[in-house]
Structures are given as structure tokens and as C-alpha cells.
Amino acid sequence: MITRSGDSDLRSAAEQWFLRRGLPAVLRPGTLVRGVWSRSAPALAAFAVSMAFSIVIVAVTGKHTIDIDGTPTRTEWFVLVIVVLVAPAAVTVGRVVSRIAHRRRREAVSAASVAVAGLAAVFGGPSARILVDVVVEGAVIVGILLATATGLGSVLGWAASVTLRNLASVGSLLLRALPVMLLTVLVFFNGPVWTMASTISRGRLWLGMLFLFAIAASFLVSSTLGLARPILTPEAKRPEHAQMLVGSPFESMPDRPRRVPLSRPERSNVVVVLALSQIIQVLTVAVVTGGLFVVLGLILISPELLAALTRGSRGDGELLGMTLPIPDALIQLAMFLTALTFMYLAARAVTDKEYRRQFVDPSLEDLLLTLVARDRYRTATVTATTAQGESR
Incomplete structure (x- = not known):
């Protein structure tokens, strides 16, 4: 039971464990x-x-x-x-x-x-x-x-941490993006596409990108939730799952034989974290790919070639309110290619078994670990609350 002062530190460590994983909804009211x-x-x-x-x-x-x-x-x-x-x-x-x-x-x-x-x-x-x-x-x-x-800060901090971890695996994912990169090279040197990039407004471009991102993200979310749904049921809990908590703050906490169904905030929190983990994974590679095209454009696109591709446009680019010595058409084209790469990788992630084994399965395993830890945290805090009530 969490009734002694030493166990208070254990409970605090358990709460930090959930916050680091972007799951504030698991914590008891008032903790945040x-x-x-x-x-x-x-x-x-x-x-x-x-x-x-x-x-x-x-x-x-x-x-x-x-x-x-x-x-x-x-x-x-x-x-x-x-x-x-x-x-x-x-x-x-x-x-x-x-x-x-x-x-x-x-x-x-x-x-x-x-x-x-x-x-x-x-x-x-x-x-x-x-x-x-x-x-x-x-x-x-x-x-x-x-x-x-x-608790929003916990989710955003977890997302930032996941993004940094994903940078370490960008190489293997870039290999998966290689076919679309080779294809978009043809788009990169296509005059009409450059004309579009130089004439379309930034607001309209953002709307088009958001449309493409929404379609691709729906692929990832629906596929991931289909795999995760069986794990969220109370019947999914098994006695052997307790071995997953060895060495964690939950190892000595009391357990319950059957999982209490997740509340609506908890379920929403779990779904958001699981879906975001896959979206961030793919988006990181797409953004890196877009950056590579910017570098390629700075190397290859001369002022004369830029004028020929864009029919005379030579405007400097604007990004996040800053005017930079980068052609605006190059920035807009790279943004468009980023969206295309994101769509391609999202569709590939849904059907690629190797991708699932390497990136989706570890996320599902981490979800299972989190749910087992959640059961023990809930049991321990309820037991502690009951003990405090009886002592009064």
C-alpha cells in the first residue's frame, strides 16, 4: 500500500513515468x-x-x-x-x-x-x-x-522527445522514401510545377498541404487503432505481463487480476499518443526529405535557371515571418514535395509488414506496458486513499 513516506516518493516516480510518456489522463485528479x-x-x-x-x-x-x-x-x-x-x-x-x-x-x-x-x-x-x-x-x-x-505540456514534451529519437532512425526510413524521392526529382525539374510554386499564394499552399496531410494521417490513425483496439480491452490483460514492470516504479505496487476499463479521457489520451507516434515518425522523414530538396535547389538552381523555370520570378523567400536569401518558389516547392513524401510514406506504412515490425510493434508493446503500469498505479492510489480514510 502507498501509505508510508517512502512510498510517496515511489508514487511521485510513477507519476513522472506517465508524464514522460505523454499520458497525463492516467493520473489522479489534482496531480497535474x-x-x-x-x-x-x-x-x-x-x-x-x-x-x-x-x-x-x-x-x-x-x-x-x-x-x-x-x-x-x-x-x-x-x-x-x-x-x-x-x-x-x-x-x-x-x-x-x-x-x-x-x-x-x-x-x-x-x-x-x-x-x-x-x-x-x-x-x-x-x-x-x-x-x-x-x-x-x-x-x-x-x-x-x-x-x-x-497535461498538454506532457503530450507536447513527449512528442518532442519522440521526434528526436526518430532522427536516429531517419536513415532507414529515407531508404523507404527513396522511390518517391527519385520520382519527385522529375517534379523538381518540371517547369509547370515551378510556375505553380512561384504563383500560388502561401495560404492556398498551406490549405493544399493540410488536405494531403489529413488524408495521409487518416490512413495511419485507422490502421494503428485497428491494431491497438484488442490491447485496450479488459480481457487483454495476462498474468505474464507483470514481468514487464521489473525494475520500474510499479514493480512492488499491488495489482488486480482484471483491468478496469479505461475512462474516456484515458482512452482519448492513449489513442492520441499512439497515433501521434506514427504520424511524427513519418512526418520527421518527410520534413528531412523536404530539407534535402531545399539544399539541392540551392546547389543547382542558378538565377538564370530560376528565371526560366518560374517565368521571371526572383523573389526572396519568406518563412515564419523572416525574409531569407532563398527563392520563395524553392521554399514553396519543397513544402509541396514534403506533403507528397508524407502521403507516400503513410500509405507505405499501412501496407509494409517490415515497417510494422520495426516501428509499429514497439509502439504497441510500449502501450501494453503502459496499461499494465496504469492498473497498478490505480490500484495503489485507491488502496492508499482507502487507508487514509480509515485512519481518520
Whole structure:
């Protein structure tokens, strides 16, 4: 039973175990709102890193926006390097902070991160008006705290962790994407496609991509749920599953012979995590493929060839509110090819048995482990609550 002080630490470790797997709905009511300040430290630290880079950009350029066209100067090359490094740096700092176990240290990191954001509002915010920067950055900080308190931050943190793990397996998945890459090379050097990319608006392109993503994601979700549905039933539990928890915080917790059916929030949480794991896997490869086409275009596409392919378009590209010395048509074409690659890999994932064995089966095994751990956590917390009631 979880009644002794030592077992309180075990319960806390079990709760962190679920949060790291993006399953906040499993936790008992009230658990998520405890320690919000310290649990928000990784996200706040990542936000502080991005704000620190913003301060550096404003200090170097004297401008609150990034507008680089034509041939970059030495200062503009420095800004481009910062733009490339800001996301990896933020993710790295967030991961380092997430490994801090001491609560007081995490609270100190949260406080320091908010202080850095405050400095950025004065010296390097996204706007030249301090009041606007204070409102925007304050809204971001409040959003981070609310995401942590509602469990959304746990799901997003898990998604970021899965994305980083997927980068290690990008090579094998790129081999599976090779046929579509060879096919899209023909599209890449097709004049009418470049004309479309140079004339279509960014909003209309996003709508088209979302349409393609929605179709492909529906393939993945329906296929994955079909495989996972038998695991979610109470009858799926077996005595031998207890061996999966050896060495985990749940090893010594009491168990029950039959699984209590998942509540609607729990089922929704499990379905979202399982579906996202497959979508992120495929999307990571699609984005890497799109990046490779951008690099290929920068190497091969000269101004004269670009003018011939796009019938005279030479506009610099805009991405995330930044003007970059990359042809806008190249950016838009790479976005379109990313969507096509995502659709191809999604369809391949549904029918490819080797893909299922390598990527889907481990996700189902992890789901089974999570459900066995959930049963013990539920049993232990109910037992502890009952014991506390009797002691009163």
C-alpha cells in the first residue's frame, strides 16, 4: 500500500513515468496542478534561450525583424547562423533541464528563465514596442504554465522527445522514401510545377498541404487503432505481463487480476499518443526529405535557371515571418514535395509488414506496458486513499 513516506516518493516516480510518456489522463485528479512551476522549467528554459538569441539579433542588427535579401553581408550571415542554431539550442537546454531531479533547482531555472524573458521584452523582443513585447511574452509564459497544469505540456514534451529519437532512425526510413524521392526529382525539374510554386499564394499552399496531410494521417490513425483496439480491452490483460514492470516504479505496487476499463479521457489520451507516434515518425522523414530538396535547389538552381523555370520570378523567400536569401518558389516547392513524401510514406506504412515490425510493434508493446503500469498505479492510489480514510 502507498501509505508510508517512502512510498510517496515511489508514487511521485510513477507519476513522472506517465508524464514522460505523454499520458497525463492516467493520473489522479489534482496531480497535474501540483508543482506546476518546477515542472514548467524545461519549456520555460527553452523559451528563454530563444529570447536570448532574440536579444543578440537585435543588438547586432539594431532591428526587431529578420529581413535578408540578395547577397548576405557578414552581419547577415551571422544572423543566419543564429537562426539555424536557435531551435537546436532551445531543445538541448530543455532536455538538460528536464533531467534535473531536484525541485528547488528546477524552480530556480524557471525563475531565471522568466527573468531572461523580461530582459528580452526590453532589449530584444519581437516588436519595437516594449508594451507589446511584455504582453506577448507574458502570454507565452502563461500558456506554458497552463499547458503544464492541464497535461498538454506532457503530450507536447513527449512528442518532442519522440521526434528526436526518430532522427536516429531517419536513415532507414529515407531508404523507404527513396522511390518517391527519385520520382519527385522529375517534379523538381518540371517547369509547370515551378510556375505553380512561384504563383500560388502561401495560404492556398498551406490549405493544399493540410488536405494531403489529413488524408495521409487518416490512413495511419485507422490502421494503428485497428491494431491497438484488442490491447485496450479488459480481457487483454495476462498474468505474464507483470514481468514487464521489473525494475520500474510499479514493480512492488499491488495489482488486480482484471483491468478496469479505461475512462474516456484515458482512452482519448492513449489513442492520441499512439497515433501521434506514427504520424511524427513519418512526418520527421518527410520534413528531412523536404530539407534535402531545399539544399539541392540551392546547389543547382542558378538565377538564370530560376528565371526560366518560374517565368521571371526572383523573389526572396519568406518563412515564419523572416525574409531569407532563398527563392520563395524553392521554399514553396519543397513544402509541396514534403506533403507528397508524407502521403507516400503513410500509405507505405499501412501496407509494409517490415515497417510494422520495426516501428509499429514497439509502439504497441510500449502501450501494453503502459496499461499494465496504469492498473497498478490505480490500484495503489485507491488502496492508499482507502487507508487514509480509515485512519481518520
